[in-house]
Amino acid sequence: xxxxxxxxxxxxxxxxxxxxxxxxxxxxxxWQETVKQGLDRRVRVAAPALAAENAIxxxxxxxxxxxxxxxxxxxxxxxxxxxxxxxxxxxxxxxxVVGSTLDGLKQVMAGDCPRVFVPIAGLHHARRDAAAxxxxxxxxxxxxxxxxxxxxxxRVAYVDIDAHHGDGVFYAFEDDPDLIFADIHEDGRYxxxxxxFRNETGKGAAVGTKLNIPMAPGADDExxxxxWPELEEFVRAAKPEIILLQAGADSIxxxxxxxMQFSPxxxxxxxxxxxxxxxxxxxxxxxxxxGGGYNRTNLALAWNAVVKAMLD
Ligand SMILES: [Zn+2]
Numbered sequence: 001x002x003x004x005x006x007x008x009x010x011x012x013x014x015x016x017x018x019x020x021x022x023x024x025x026x027x028x029x030x031w032q033e034t035v036k037q038g039l040d041r042r043v044r045v046a047a048p049a050l051a052a053e054n055a056i057x058x059x060x061x062x063x064x065x066x067x068x069x070x071x072x073x074x075x076x077x078x079x080x081x082x083x084x085x086x087x088x089x090x091x092x093x094x095x096x097v098v099g100s101t102l103d104g105l106k107q108v109m110a111g112d113c114p115r116v117f118v119p120i121a122g123l124h125h126a127r128r129d130a131a132a133x134x135x136x137x138x139x140x141x142x143x144x145x146x147x148x149x150x151x152x153x154x155r156v157a158y159v160d161i162d163a164h165h166g167d168g169v170f171y172a173f174e175d176d177p178d179l180i181f182a183d184i185h186e187d188g189r190y191x192x193x194x195x196x197f198r199n200e201t202g203k204g205a206a207v208g209t210k211l212n213i214p215m216a217p218g219a220d221d222e223x224x225x226x227x228w229p230e231l232e233e234f235v236r237a238a239k240p241e242i243i244l245l246q247a248g249a250d251s252i253x254x255x256x257x258x259x260m261q262f263s264p265x266x267x268x269x270x271x272x273x274x275x276x277x278x279x280x281x282x283x284x285x286x287x288x289x290x291g292g293g294y295n296r297t298n299l300a301l302a303w304n305a306v307v308k309a310m311l312d
Contacts, residue, residue, distance in 0.1 A: 003043045003115045003310045004107050006100045007031050010048040011120050014093040014136075016085055021257055021294035022134040030119045030290070033300035039307055044113060050092070051099035056137055058145035059172070061129045068094065068136060079131035094136035097121050101139040102146060104287050108242070109151050114284035115275065115310045119303055122246040122289030124166035125193060133192060138168045140244055140289060144179060147242065154178040157240035157277075159231065160185070161270050162248020162291040163258035165196030169246075170210065177206040180238040182231045184224070186251070186260050187214040209238070217259035224266045228273070236277055242285040243278045245271060249293025249302035256294050264298065268305030275310060286310070 007027065015024030034040050056065055068091050071077055075088030087093075097120055104116035123135035140158065147153040157180040158173075160166040165185045173179035181202075188194040202210040211234045213227050235243070247270070253261040271288060278286040288306050293299030 002113045003117065003307060004046050004104065004113045005034070005043045005307060006046050006048055006104065006118045008048045010050075010096045011100060013089065014097050014120055016087065016134070020085070026293070026296065026299060027120055029296035029300045030303050033304050034307065037304055037308070039304060039311065042311055043307060046103065046107070048096045049099040049103035051095045051102055051142070055102055055146065056095060056098055056142060058149060059128060059138055059141040064129045068131070079136055080133075083133050084131045084136065090136060097123060098137045098139040098142050101143050101287065101289060105143050105146060108285045108287055111283070114278070115286050117288045117303070117307050117310060119290040122162070122248065122291035124160060124162065124246050124291065125164070125168045127168050128172055132168060133164065135168060138172070140169050140246060141172050143244065143287065144169070144173065153241045155239065155241045156180065157182070157235050157238060157243045158246070159183070159235060159243065159270070159274060160246040160248070160291070161251055161267065162246050163251040163255065163260045164191060164248065164292060165193055165212070166246060167193045167195045170196065170200070174210070175203040175206050177202070177209050179206075179209065180235060180240055181210040182234055183211070184213045184215060184227060184231065186217060186219070186258055190217050191258055215260065218261050220253070220261040221263050221266050224262050228270070232273055232277070235274070236280070239281050242282050242287070243274050245274055245286065245288040245306070246291040247271065247288050247303065247306045248291030249295070249299040252293070252295070252298040252302055254295045254298055264301040264305045267302040268309045271306040271309035272312070
């Protein structure tokens with residue numbers, strides 16, 4: 001089964017300087033490990049792609065896109081209330097993340113490469129009208145909208161194992177019954193963004209289409225395997241047409257900004273199991289996004305565990 005992986009300098013440009021945990025070096029930490037494991041010779045390597053502005057507008061409001069452009073030109077100030085600094089060229093850098101995930105979607109839908117991995121992508125905190133938590137444009141949100149508009153696919157499963165709740169995706173589709181949302185994250189009482197509780201199951205016609213599984217700080221692989229079957233059953237029962245996986249590596253022991261204790265094997269296992277479900281219901285279609293992860297060794301091991309699982 002061919003797997004397409006995105007790598008290139010343009011993707012690495014999405015990163016914040018001055019010792020920010022989301023540094024521009026993350027892409028290289030990932031790729032060094034990919035080469036070390038010889039996976040670069042087993043995957044199809046694809047160059048980052050730039051998103052057209054009208055594609056970004058599938059998810060984001062025109063006012064917000066204009067604001068990002070303005071701050072991108074000045075390179076000063078913050079895009080939110082203090083987590084996400086602007087830098088010169090941030091608009092293009094963020095548009096490359098969206099464009100790469102969208103290009104991955106195009107490949108997947110063309111049918112010749114149903115499994116795709118996009119590091120750096122999975123910027124799940126960005127809202128339709130605002131940046132949040134290191135996330136400028138929500139590439140996952142854009143892809144969900146693109147699936148509906150360009151490919152007429154409604155039934156989408158979004159699975160998120162990043163330490164943080166995928167609030168930007170969750171609240172944007174909270175009342176959408178065809179967006180199946182399943183998220184394992186550190187309990188919002190202890191970690192940003194403070195949301196994603198068990199009773200948040202969707203709104204209106206969408207009640208029951210969202211599964212939030214908050215985990216206690218310090219939750220390890222044993223805790224992961226206790227809750228994973230529930231998530232898997234939930235996704236399988238929904239019979240999605242495509243699966244999106246946000247494989248944030250900040251849920252692994254040793255991350256500097258969270259308190260989770262998973263190992264990279266959890267990420268590999270999640271990817272393997274979701275590939276099976278994708279084969280069963282989705283003609284194999286799955287797009288994995290790197291998401292968070294601020295310990296460079298962890299992100300390198302976890303993301304490559306995902307790639308390896310997709311290859312196997
Ligand atoms: Zn995170």
